[in-house]
Amino acid sequence: MGPAARPAGSEAGHLDATGHFALGATARGKPWLVPAVVAGTGAWFALYMQLGRFAGWLSYDLLGLDRRTHLASAVDFFATDVPKIFLLLSGIIPLVSVVRSYFPPEKVRNVVAGKGELVGTVLAALLGVVTPFCSCSAVPMFIGFVESGLPLGVTFGFLIASPVVNEVALVLLAGLFGIKVALLYVGLGLVVAIIGGTVIGRLHLESQVEDYVYKVKVGEAATVRLAFERRLADAFAYTKDILRRVGPWVLGGIVLGAAIHGYAPTGFVAHYAGRGNPLAVPMVVLIAVPLYSNAAGTIPIVQALIQKGLPMGTTLAFMMAITAISTPEMIILRKVIKPKLITIFISVVTLAIIMIGYVFNAVL
Amino acid sequence: MNMKVKVLGTGCANCKRLEAMVREVASEAGLQVELEEVRDIAAIMSYGVMHTPGLVVDGELKVSGRVPSKAEVAKWLTASSKS
Numbered sequence: 001m002g003p004a005a006r007p008a009g010s011e012a013g014h015l016d017a018t019g020h021f022a023l024g025a026t027a028r029g030k031p032w033l034v035p036a037v038v039a040g041t042g043a044w045f046a047l048y049m050q051l052g053r054f055a056g057w058l059s060y061d062l063l064g065l066d067r068r069t070h071l072a073s074a075v076d077f078f079a080t081d082v083p084k085i086f087l088l089l090s091g092i093i094p095l096v097s098v099v100r101s102y103f104p105p106e107k108v109r110n111v112v113a114g115k116g117e118l119v120g121t122v123l124a125a126l127l128g129v130v131t132p133f134c135s136c137s138a139v140p141m142f143i144g145f146v147e148s149g150l151p152l153g154v155t156f157g158f159l160i161a162s163p164v165v166n167e168v169a170l171v172l173l174a175g176l177f178g179i180k181v182a183l184l185y186v187g188l189g190l191v192v193a194i195i196g197g198t199v200i201g202r203l204h205l206e207s208q209v210e211d212y213v214y215k216v217k218v219g220e221a222a223t224v225r226l227a228f229e230r231r232l233a234d235a236f237a238y239t240k241d242i243l244r245r246v247g248p249w250v251l252g253g254i255v256l257g258a259a260i261h262g263y264a265p266t267g268f269v270a271h272y273a274g275r276g277n278p279l280a281v282p283m284v285v286l287i288a289v290p291l292y293s294n295a296a297g298t299i300p301i302v303q304a305l306i307q308k309g310l311p312m313g314t315t316l317a318f319m320m321a322i323t324a325i326s327t328p329e330m331i332i333l334r335k336v337i338k339p340k341l342i343t344i345f346i347s348v349v350t351l352a353i354i355m356i357g358y359v360f361n362a363v364l
Numbered sequence: 365m366n367m368k369v370k371v372l373g374t375g376c377a378n379c380k381r382l383e384a385m386v387r388e389v390a391s392e393a394g395l396q397v398e399l400e401e402v403r404d405i406a407a408i409m410s411y412g413v414m415h416t417p418g419l420v421v422d423g424e425l426k427v428s429g430r431v432p433s434k435a436e437v438a439k440w441l442t443a444s445s446k447s
Binding site: 105141 | 374
């Protein structure tokens with residue numbers, strides 16, 4: 001019997017014993033894999049190119065709406081965004097999860113641990129970008145980082161970047177506003193994480209971590225090599241899961257966005273939170289902090305606000321504040337850190353986001 | 365002897381899904397499985413798992429950070445029942 005005879009820890013039949021890149025090994029065994037991936041990618045792009053045409057056809061030809069009405073404007077927005085956002089999500093999440101599967105936290109921790117504090121914080125923040133913040137990873141990763149002797153600042157670099165920069169939001173921004181905005185979002189999110197991590201590191205708050213965290217002994221996990229097709233299957237399962245969870249948020253966001261787009265008077269947003277108001281950034285950030293939505297859900301709202309004249313920096317600060325600081329997240333963090341550190345965490349991140357908003361407004 | 369299977373997870377959706385999958389596979393294959401849900405974070409981390417869910421069969425960590433397919437679970441369980 002095959003599986004029983006194989007070495008412990010190996011994925012029976014999938015372990016690449018020669019140490020070659022798993023894709024090569026798999027492609028030899030499954031000749032359909034590469035053509036299937038190529039065909040899937042091609043079909044995705046073909047669909048994506050047709051989106052604008054579809055929305056116009058639906059709103060003006062099929063429904064026969066008058067272009068000048070609020071309703072037409074809202075319907076067009078909705079019909080453009082729903083397929084576009086879901087198509088982007090279903091294309092990009094699998095890609096990101098395959099990439100992520102090559103960087104398991106156990107492995108990354110060891111890489112980060114060997115570096116100095118600043119390099120470590122930067123690496124940890126980068127890791128945070130590709131890691132979704134969820135109850136399944138935040139607490140164990142926090143403990144794993146602390147246990148391996150990583151400075152608190154490095155750990156917080158990760159803890160801040162993980163919710164602030166979200167790979168889903170990144171892709172949606174790239175799709176809706178272009179690569180430049182998406183890269184600025186990542187870059188500035190990383191800056192927030194690095195500044196926040198460094199500041200928290202300097203404050204020497206080790207006593208504000210729950211005591212049991214220091215007592216946990218983390219075992220050595222054998223990292224398992226997975227075949228590419230396995231990673232792909234996982235990626236699609238994960239995407240399905242994300243779409244199911246994020247879907248309602250996105251739809252809600254799009255409805256709200258469409259309403260703002262179609263009905264909010266143009267001058268309204270610009271008047272209160274436009275460039276003329278120097279306090280607009282802290283104002284929208286303070287409004288956003290107690291709000292919570294999924295990153296994907298905020299994007300359509302963001303899009304509508306920008307069209308209504310809200311400056312880019314103010315808008316992105318609003319978005320980051322919504323996703324970065326939330327009650328569910330604080331409940332998760334409360335399991336490993338004491339209330340005082342949570343307060344400091346919230347304040348540092350809020351200030352960093354406000355700063356980012358101003359910088360964004362200045363450069364764009 | 366019953367095989368000991370542990371599902372490592374703090375109660376997240378994927379952890380519950382993995383647990384249900386183990387039960388399903390065990391009953392379909394007619395295997396005697398002693399299933400334990402490990403929710404204590406210190407116990408989970410003693411296996412070196414930094415991303416739940418995790419699956420431990422007879423003391424050996426089989427998977428962490430993802431929900432395996434049913435076929436994989438079946439493979440691990442049947443392999444373990446024969447050793």
